[in-house]
Amino acid sequence: MNRRYLKAFLVASAVVAAFVVLHYGCQESKDLAAGDEAGRVYVAPGTYDEFYLFTSGGFSGQIGVYGLPSGRMFRVIPVFSQDPEKAWGYSEESKPMFMTSHGFVPWDDAHHPKLSQTDGVADGRWIFINGNNTPRVARVDLTTFKTAEIIEIPNSGGNHGSPFLTENTEYVVASTRFSIPIPNKDVSIDSYKENFKGTISFVKVAKDGAMDVAFQILVPGFNYDLAHGGKGPSHGWAFFTSYNTEQANTLLEVNASQNDKDFIAAVNWKKAEEYVAQGKFKTFNTSYFRNYFDEKKHMGFSEEKKTVKVLIPEECPGLIYYLPTPKSPHGVDVDPTGEYIAAGGKLASVIVVHSYSKMMKAIENKEFETTIDGIPVLKYESVIAGEVNNPGLGPLHTEFDGNGYGYTSSFISSEIVKWKIGTWEVVDRIPAYYSIGHLCVPGGDTKKPWGKYVIALNKITKDRYLPTGPELTQSAQLIDISGDKMKLLLDFPTIGEPHYAQAIPADILMKNSKKIYPIEENSHPYGIKAEKNARVVREGNVVHVYMSQIRTHFAPDNIEGIKVGDVVYFHVTNLEQDWDIPHGFAVKGMQNSELLIMPGATETIVWTPQKEGIYPFYCTDFCSALHQEMSGYIRVSSRGSDVAITYGTGK
Ligand code: RUQ
Ligand code: CUA
Numbered sequence: 001m002n003r004r005y006l007k008a009f010l011v012a013s014a015v016v017a018a019f020v021v022l023h024y025g026c027q028e029s030k031d032l033a034a035g036d037e038a039g040r041v042y043v044a045p046g047t048y049d050e051f052y053l054f055t056s057g058g059f060s061g062q063i064g065v066y067g068l069p070s071g072r073m074f075r076v077i078p079v080f081s082q083d084p085e086k087a088w089g090y091s092e093e094s095k096p097m098f099m100t101s102h103g104f105v106p107w108d109d110a111h112h113p114k115l116s117q118t119d120g121v122a123d124g125r126w127i128f129i130n131g132n133n134t135p136r137v138a139r140v141d142l143t144t145f146k147t148a149e150i151i152e153i154p155n156s157g158g159n160h161g162s163p164f165l166t167e168n169t170e171y172v173v174a175s176t177r178f179s180i181p182i183p184n185k186d187v188s189i190d191s192y193k194e195n196f197k198g199t200i201s202f203v204k205v206a207k208d209g210a211m212d213v214a215f216q217i218l219v220p221g222f223n224y225d226l227a228h229g230g231k232g233p234s235h236g237w238a239f240f241t242s243y244n245t246e247q248a249n250t251l252l253e254v255n256a257s258q259n260d261k262d263f264i265a266a267v268n269w270k271k272a273e274e275y276v277a278q279g280k281f282k283t284f285n286t287s288y289f290r291n292y293f294d295e296k297k298h299m300g301f302s303e304e305k306k307t308v309k310v311l312i313p314e315e316c317p318g319l320i321y322y323l324p325t326p327k328s329p330h331g332v333d334v335d336p337t338g339e340y341i342a343a344g345g346k347l348a349s350v351i352v353v354h355s356y357s358k359m360m361k362a363i364e365n366k367e368f369e370t371t372i373d374g375i376p377v378l379k380y381e382s383v384i385a386g387e388v389n390n391p392g393l394g395p396l397h398t399e400f401d402g403n404g405y406g407y408t409s410s411f412i413s414s415e416i417v418k419w420k421i422g423t424w425e426v427v428d429r430i431p432a433y434y435s436i437g438h439l440c441v442p443g444g445d446t447k448k449p450w451g452k453y454v455i456a457l458n459k460i461t462k463d464r465y466l467p468t469g470p471e472l473t474q475s476a477q478l479i480d481i482s483g484d485k486m487k488l489l490l491d492f493p494t495i496g497e498p499h500y501a502q503a504i505p506a507d508i509l510m511k512n513s514k515k516i517y518p519i520e521e522n523s524h525p526y527g528i529k530a531e532k533n534a535r536v537v538r539e540g541n542v543v544h545v546y547m548s549q550i551r552t553h554f555a556p557d558n559i560e561g562i563k564v565g566d567v568v569y570f571h572v573t574n575l576e577q578d579w580d581i582p583h584g585f586a587v588k589g590m591q592n593s594e595l596l597i598m599p600g601a602t603e604t605i606v607w608t609p610q611k612e613g614i615y616p617f618y619c620t621d622f623c624s625a626l627h628q629e630m631s632g633y634i635r636v637s638s639r640g641s642d643v644a645i646t647y648g649t650g651k
Pocket of ligand 2: 622624
């Protein structure tokens with residue numbers, strides 16, 4: 001770099017840095033660091049005053065990442081959704097992540113994010129989220145904020161009651177929302193009662209995060225809704241709500257609301273492990289896919305699995321019990337001590353809280369009402385710890401503050417109701433604007449809630465924001481719970497529909513954030529380690545472009561000899577080894593998306609040029625003062641042309 005250039009570059013960098021500070025400088029930290037010599041401002045280490053909040057996108061298939069208490073959005077993580085910003089689902093490397101037994105399914109309805117746990121406390125390694133529609137569970141790596149794995153759940157009609165965890169992330173659970181014939185087959189829908197079944201699945205999570213379906217339990221054909229793992233004394237158990245115990249197959253709004261009580265299914269998964277070890281399972285033939293992203297090869301891989309182990313309750317005594325619970329319960333939430341199991345009976349006039357120790361005693365004394373398909377139904381009076389009266393209309397979900405209080409969202413009366421564990425009295429209530437679904441206390445479903453806030457996740461906005469056409473934004477509200485009275489602090493809009501959310505102190509995640517991919521570890525088969533290895537190789541009508549990027553040019557940036565009818569693979573390696581210096585790549589008319597390549601990574605996009613001519617390409621991410629110069633040309637000739645492949649930069 002000559003001196004004049006260097007000076008111009010420094011001035012330009014200072015201007016860019018000033019711009020960054022002005023526009024983005026309000027980082028989620030208490031004191032704004034002065035920044036390094038280059039003027040870059042880093043997030044200063046925070047305290048437990050600051051949290052990351054992860055919200056589900058619902059039908060957007062994404063996860064939203066926010067700072068608390070600001071409510072400002074930092075990032076959208078594409079999970080079950082194609083995202084042109086990051087080429088997720090468009091790049092060749094990410095396409096395998098969407099493989100299922102139904103083929104390539106690039107969308108899902110993502111409801112419940114759940115942070116990995118160690119000893120019942122969120123540990124910040126991963127966040128899981130369910131795909132409700134085409135039954136799947138995804139695992140997002142919280143060092144990269146990127147989807148690392150997606151596994152399909154076989155023998156399931158929809159995966160709503162998921163991905164709740166056991167205390168040490170031994171298992172992710174998944175229960176069928178819709179019952180179907182298992183294995184699936186062509187039958188009359190009227191034969192529901194005879195043919196339709198549910199499953200409860202336990203997905204084993206290995207030390208490195210890799211998931212596999214360890215076993216499933218075949219259960220009566222109800223709708224299994226939500227779940228939570230036991231903790232402390234109830235570690236070893238997992239709880240699942242069910243509705244439609246009427247087993248209706250039409251007009252569920254009436255027909256599935258007949259029974260006074262439905263059930264919480266209590267599963268002894270340690271017992272299940274014993275039965276599996278003893279070989280007391282049936283092997284079902286099926287097909288499901290496990291897709292994972294290799295961070296060194298920078299590539300997703302897909303593998304099909306063909307069998308699954310299924311436990312039948314009749315053959316496995318002690319495996320599962322039903323706890324009668326009024327009335328079409330939705331959420332099921334276990335308090336920090338692991339003793340209390342609160343149910344959101346969405347049509348009930350009370351919040352029912354079951355007692356784990358009473359349940360164990362009732363099992364021991366065989367206090368059963370009846371048995372359904374080998375599953376003993378415990379007596380309501382024998383398992384109930386208490387009922388919270390006057391909980392508002394339509395109680396859905398409960399979170400805990402670790403100080404002896406539960407907070408329940410009531411959808412119909414649109415409020416949060418605070419109640420005391422043990423006395424079961426309501427001590428405070430606050431309206432939510434409007435129609436709250438889930439709610440989240442940081443750590444509020446773990447053994448160690450961090451408390452401080454409850455976040456209301458609301459379905460309807462009405463007058464809270466500027467109108468945006470027929471659909472208004474969904475929204476979250478931040479409420480202070482540090483005093484006796486709940487206090488509304490802030491409204492903030494969310495991306496997609498927030499169902500569940502999880503929050504974790506910023507400190508736990510910040511220090512693990514990945515900054516670059518070391519280029520020497522890049523083992524992408526089409527990656528290059530230096531600009532001198534950039535090349536263009538023709539193999540019949542397939543052309544591989546091994547391309548590099550560094551501020552502020554591509555190699556090669558002039559390519560000739562491409563023909564109409566070619567299939568051109570651009571394998572683009574970003575050689576930068578600096579934090580926050582991705583480069584983009586886009587070709588005029590490419591029927592696809594851009595690429596946004598992280599420092600040290602390689603990504604591939606395919607182009608099939610349709611017409612001869614000259615095609616510019618450029619970097620899509622403003623990467624330096626000379627970003628606009630980061631561009632190139634491709635010459636496309638006719639099908640039969642004899643223009644040879646040539647390429648280069650700066651010749
Ligand atoms: S469920 S509120 Cu998936 Cu309650 Cu959304
Ligand atoms: Cu690289 Cu802009």
